[in-house]
Amino acid sequence: MQSSPLNFRRVIIWIGRLVLGCIFIYAGYAKIFLPNRNLWPFFILKFSISMNLSNFATQVEAFKLLPAWGVQFVAHALPFTEIILGLLVLIGWRLRIWAPVLTAIMLGFFAVVLRAYLLHMDINCGCFATPQPINLQKVLEDAALSGLALLMTIFAFKEARQPHPWSAPEKA
Amino acid sequence: MPAVPARETSAAWQPAALESVDGVNDVDPHKAFGSKSAPIVVEVFSDFQCPACKTLFLTTNRQLMDNYVTTGKVYLIHRDFPLPMHAYSRVAARYARAAAEIGKIELVEKTLFENQEKWEQSGDVDGTLAAVLSAADMAKIRALVKGGTLEPLIEKDVALGQMYRVNQTPTSVFHSKGQTYPYSGVMPYDTLHQFLDQLLSQK
Numbered sequence: 001m002q003s004s005p006l007n008f009r010r011v012i013i014w015i016g017r018l019v020l021g022c023i024f025i026y027a028g029y030a031k032i033f034l035p036n037r038n039l040w041p042f043f044i045l046k047f048s049i050s051m052n053l054s055n056f057a058t059q060v061e062a063f064k065l066l067p068a069w070g071v072q073f074v075a076h077a078l079p080f081t082e083i084i085l086g087l088l089v090l091i092g093w094r095l096r097i098w099a100p101v102l103t104a105i106m107l108g109f110f111a112v113v114l115r116a117y118l119l120h121m122d123i124n125c126g127c128f129a130t131p132q133p134i135n136l137q138k139v140l141e142d143a144a145l146s147g148l149a150l151l152m153t154i155f156a157f158k159e160a161r162q163p164h165p166w167s168a169p170e171k172a
Numbered sequence: 173m174p175a176v177p178a179r180e181t182s183a184a185w186q187p188a189a190l191e192s193v194d195g196v197n198d199v200d201p202h203k204a205f206g207s208k209s210a211p212i213v214v215e216v217f218s219d220f221q222c223p224a225c226k227t228l229f230l231t232t233n234r235q236l237m238d239n240y241v242t243t244g245k246v247y248l249i250h251r252d253f254p255l256p257m258h259a260y261s262r263v264a265a266r267y268a269r270a271a272a273e274i275g276k277i278e279l280v281e282k283t284l285f286e287n288q289e290k291w292e293q294s295g296d297v298d299g300t301l302a303a304v305l306s307a308a309d310m311a312k313i314r315a316l317v318k319g320g321t322l323e324p325l326i327e328k329d330v331a332l333g334q335m336y337r338v339n340q341t342p343t344s345v346f347h348s349k350g351q352t353y354p355y356s357g358v359m360p361y362d363t364l365h366q367f368l369d370q371l372l373s374q375k
Contacts, residue, residue, distance in 0.1 A: 035340070035356045043370040044353060047363065055357035058224065131340060 009155040013095075016152025020102060020145065021090030027128055028082030031056045034129030052129065053079070059126030063112055081105075095156045103149040110142040190328075193247060196347055198328055202272035203250045206241040212371055213347040217251045217333045220265060221258035221292050225342045226285045228358045235361045240368060250281070251329040253341050260295045265326050267297050270316035276309060349374060 036048040057075035088098040113125055116134045124131045125138055190198045193208050218225040240246040254261035264284050271280035283304050291300045302310050336345055336354050346353040348371045
């Protein structure tokens with residue numbers, strides 16, 4: 001019996017790749033290139049990126065979770081990680097490696113946003129370049145995206161164990 | 173380093189005439205620092221109740237004043253951009269404007285930013301400033317604040333900020349050799365220092 005090429009698991013994996021991949025790419029792009037977008041000449045571009053990463057560092061620092069060196073590390077590494085991870089998940093290369101990494105990061109975002117919400121911290125989430133307050137809507141958004149990431153990862157592993165008949169090696 | 177000396181206040185007091193400096197219009201000389209012939213003009217759109225503005229003022233801008241403004245390389249203009257989300261920032265802006273008119277802008281800006289956490293809870297801008305200014309100065313400032321002539325000047329700064337598409341504070345707008353570069357956020361001094369030196373070395 002052959003299964004349909006578009007079963008529930010595969011639809012979730014596709015939606016997860018598309019939604020989370022695009023969101024991660026945009027989130028990384030926004031942190032590096034927004035709000036300051038003066039791009040030319042090169043020293044202006046360099047200053048724009050330095051300013052944007054510095055603004056992001058201020059937002060990371062506001063969560064009061066990391067020491068100064070940790071804030072600087074996250075502010076400078078996370079945006080580039082988000083872009084690379086988003087691209088890898090979007091194209092679907094080695095999904096069983098990159099989907100769990102993306103899910104772990106997404107769950108981390110959810111945990112810190114939930115903590116800030118429960119502690120009534122009056123801060124911006126720092127998710128994208130535009131100021132966004134941490135409210136119930138933001139917590140629910142992160143919860144939904146974490147759920148999607150989790151499902152995508154679980155289904156990616158299940159699919160690997162039960163490959164589609166069209167792509168499975170033929171039995172002798 | 174106030175560019176313009178204090179003026180006596182009177183019943184017929186009128187705001188200082190706004191000037192144009194190196195293509196930048198509506199400059200209140202009482203709220204600007206440095207030499208008007210400086211090669212770089214920087215406008216800082218700021219809100220006295222914004223924590224990031226406090227950080228910029230207490231860290232980067234102090235070094236900017238010492239190393240670039242007093243040496244004639246940068247002409248620094250303070251612009252009011254009170255955000256609607258901050259309950260007392262407009263009141264603080266009025267007091268700072270009034271203080272600028274009597275030559276006390278530096279002390280008042282410093283006091284407002286350093287005591288931001290105190291007055292943003294109570295809204296007691298007046299009391300915060302009364303603790304550091306003389307009774308005579310406070311009387312002049314209160315008269316100017318009550319006079320209602322400062323509000324159009326604040327509105328003018330806000331309108332100018334909107335023209336530059338300022339949507340958060342602090343935003344610094346750099347003018348050099350006919351080019352304009354707006355930047356939002358708190359810039360670390362080391363980064364700013366490199367940027368200004370590059371602007372100065374541009375031909």
